Amino acid sequence: MIPETGPAMIEFTPLGRSGLVSWSRPGEFSCFDELLSAPIADTELLHLSHYGPIAIRYGAGPDVVLLLHSSLHQAPLLSPERRWLPPYAPMAIRALPFRRGAEPEEPEVALALATDGDARFALRGADGKPGPEFAMALDLLQRLGRGSARLANAAKLLIAADLLVPLYAPESHPDETLLTVSAERLRALGPRRVAALTADANLAFELAGAMLFSQRWLAKGVIQDVPAPETTPIPPAPRETFATYSPSDALDQPVLLDDSSLFSIDEFLQSGGLSK
Numbered sequence: 001m002i003p004e005t006g007p008a009m010i011e012f013t014p015l016g017r018s019g020l021v022s023w024s025r026p027g028e029f030s031c032f033d034e035l036l037s038a039p040i041a042d043t044e045l046l047h048l049s050h051y052g053p054i055a056i057r058y059g060a061g062p063d064v065v066l067l068l069h070s071s072l073h074q075a076p077l078l079s080p081e082r083r084w085l086p087p088y089a090p091m092a093i094r095a096l097p098f099r100r101g102a103e104p105e106e107p108e109v110a111l112a113l114a115t116d117g118d119a120r121f122a123l124r125g126a127d128g129k130p131g132p133e134f135a136m137a138l139d140l141l142q143r144l145g146r147g148s149a150r151l152a153n154a155a156k157l158l159i160a161a162d163l164l165v166p167l168y169a170p171e172s173h174p175d176e177t178l179l180t181v182s183a184e185r186l187r188a189l190g191p192r193r194v195a196a197l198t199a200d201a202n203l204a205f206e207l208a209g210a211m212l213f214s215q216r217w218l219a220k221g222v223i224q225d226v227p228a229p230e231t232t233p234i235p236p237a238p239r240e241t242f243a244t245y246s247p248s249d250a251l252d253q254p255v256l257l258d259d260s261s262l263f264s265i266d267e268f269l270q271s272g273g274l275s276k
Contacts, residue, residue, distance in 0.1 A: 010034045012108035014101055022122055023114040023134070026096050028082035031113060036173050037065035038092040039100075041147020042154075042203065049214040051086035052077055054207075055167060056155045058177040064151035064207065066090055067178070069170050072219055091147075095140040107141055150203060157204040161193045166224045180223060181211040 010031055037057050040048055045064070048054060053067045070076065079085055084093065092099065097113035121133040130138060158164055163185045167178040186208060189197075197204040215223070 010110045010112055012099055012101075012110050014103075015098070015107050015109050018109050018111060020109055020111065020114060020123055022120045023097060023109070024116060024119050024121065026113045026116045027118065028116075029078055029084060029093075030082045031110075032068040032078065033070055033170070033172070036069050036170070036176065037063075037067050037178075038090050039063050039144060039148045040066050040090050040092065040151070041144050042150045043143075043147050044088070044090055045151065045206065045210050047088055048090055049210040051088065051217075052214065053180075053217040054211045054214040056158070056164065056179040056211075058179055062152055062155035062159060062179075063148065064155055066092075067218075069173075071170050072167070072222055074217055074219055091140045091144045095137045095144070098137050098141060100141050100145050104145060107138065150200065151207060153200065154204040154207045157197055157199065158208060161189065161197060161204075163189070163208065167218075167222050168224060180215065180218075181208045183212055186212075 037055070040054070045054065048066050053072060055065055055067050057063045057065045067073070068077065070078075077085055097110045097116075098107045099110075101108040122131040123134050125131055129135075158181060159179075163181050164179040165182045165185070167180055169176045169178055197208075
């Protein structure tokens with residue numbers, strides 16, 4: 001395990017039982033070590049693989065996540081002031097202090113984060129409808145719910161194909177199971193299992209590729225029982241390249257579909273794939 005120190009886990013409460021009337025966005029993100037990870041949607045999978053490690057968090061069901069814990073990263077996601085660095089922020093981060101709850105119609109809120117910032121937003125207007133900022137957060141959570149469900153199904157295919165290996169969890173999260181794809185197991189995959197992974201527009205392959213691609217961001221020694229592939233590693237891009245973006249740029253941007261391609265699977269297989 002990776003030792004570190006940190007405060008207790010942030011608690012999320014069903015919004016209807018929270019008594020919340022007004023709220024604010026987090027002023028900074030020192031909560032990332034407590035949160036451990038953030039769920040992501042299929043539309044942001046490939047984009048986010050350029051900025052941090054993508055993994056599968058296995059709990060009640062597999063969730064595809066961006067790892068947030070500082071001990072799991074080669075390079076930080078946050079500035080010294082605990083502000084978001086990359087030019088794109090996942091929907092789950094932009095929706096804070098809210099997250100999807102056990103019941104899709106009732107989000108949960110972290111009260112410690114809801115009172116952290118300076119700006120205060122009314123939860124609901126005089127007519128009882130969500131205020132504009134809260135309505136935006138609800139829209140983000142709905143989009144995230146749809147996209148994360150697709151990724152969860154893709155993760156199940158990778159689990160069934162036995163392509164995943166565990167990561168060492170941070171010491172403050174000893175019961176968490178974090179998984180990533182094994183390049184060695186993917187290389188040895190038989191034709192029938194390869195065919196099974198082409199379901200749902202090859203999303204399982206895209207997920208495997210995104211996790212492999214994003215392993216450049218993982219701290220050394222985090223992956224368990226995986227020999228290093230015989231390829232020249234690609235070093236992470238220096239975080240200084242993000243300096244032209246202000247912390248608010250990524251958080252305030254509109255929700256756009258990420259339709260980029262990490263690679264062409266046809267070209268990848270024709271070139272020999274991971275056997276090169």
